[in-house]
Amino acid sequence: MSVHLVKNTPGVIGVLDLQGGVHEHLEHLERLGIPYAKVKQPADFTDLAGLIIPGGESTCLARLLKIFELKEVILQHCSRGMKIWGTCAGAILLANRVVGDQPCLGLIDMEIERNSFGSQLDSFKSEALIEAVSADLIPLTFIRAPKILRVGSDVQVLLRMEDYIAAAENEGILVTVFHPELTGCLALHRYFALKCGLSPAVENASAVNRDWDNVSWMKLARIAS
């Protein structure tokens, strides 16, 4: 297996490995040449430069973070400077206000509404320009996505769509309600790596990789031989 598990060395980005789109993020980090690790035990977070909380089901992830006392661990590492990026469910966990529910980590001042578009039949793909991230159009995949309804004064909006915000950040936290890990574009992963103080090996990450397709993550999830 080609997974290079570089644990506890500076410069690693961890992907929270409890539930959801874990392999898809790992595969993007691999393409960027960023050392990565799946993280799920408290010790796994030591010295991580950044943490990605993937898409999945936010209620499930919130419950697991609480039961296994990872919430405090993440908050501690965040306060020592570990950057965090939440995609979709991950963004919900990072918000300090969730419509109709308790917030989980509360690390970014914004109000978010879960599953705000409707059912799976309302999931969609689109594209948009995110000036801070790339000069090229970025493909966007929304799956039962939340909407960011408003953000606080210390939060920068990166992408505003019709009646909602789709991407935002503060000093330590990046949130996207869409799934860059489900497209062939590395621009947001590169943006996050730079935010973590790392130097991605790939220079032009904005162009969509022609050799990517939706089964690319599977090389990290083959059945045991």
Add this chain to the structure above:
Amino acid sequence: MDAKRYELNVQLAQMLKGGVIMDVTNVEQAKIAEEAGAVAVMALERVPSDIRKDGGVARMSDPAMIAEIKKAVSIPVMAKARIGHFVEAQLLEALRIDYIDESEVLTPADEECHIDKTKFSIPFVCGARNLGEALRRIAEGAAMIRTKGEAGTGNVVEAVRHMRTMNREIRQLAQMPVEEVTGFAKTNGLPYELALKVKELGRLPVVNFAAGGLATPADAALMMQLGCDGVFVGSGIFKSADPAKRARAIVKATAYFNDPQKVLEASMGLGEAMPGLEIGQIPPEQILAKRGW
């Protein structure tokens, strides 16, 4: 279903990886499941063990009941249509649930044809006992596969058999020279193009969950260690002594399936599991996994 819609449907299943999908029969159970950390609920009138006990024809559930459950939770809602009953599937699509399970747990409506799932925008999950069956369903448009197992038995043996069979066939394919694939595909009923895809990927080209007979946290961890991407638990939760506790325990064990200490902690003091049924004692005509082909 265009290619983009199909990809979105496959991707929703990817977001369920590492999670537990629970059978629920009313709003109260759906809320217990969501609270316990289920990644989706399967809304149905009777869990498989009751369908097995009651006999008769099992059909799609009352849409009003499914609609109530949909309103009560924010996690994805799935529901079952009979094998081949494309009108039940049309109704479930019109109801705008998130996923349809074309399921052998219900009485098949067609013994020759499964639903042409490419005609729908809504995603489908289908059961399979082996690689050929899985790939035939994918060729028909399924965006997610699960083992059939033997639903409503509380006996994991058939789910293990189906997963091991798929894994064995995938390994065989992965190792054989390409000129042998034609014969292997013919013998095992594999669509050829998909067989080549599986050979290249070393796994199914869509997410594959375990289902059929899982009743304990250890059952869930077992299926995960065998390479499943997540698990369905049907009768196993709400036919046990303490459903909320067992639901939470199975969620924990699925997330930490590789960590015996955590699965051990999750397994403590759960009360009675659902009553189990030995496969050999089921009359052959009542074996659900044989429905569909």
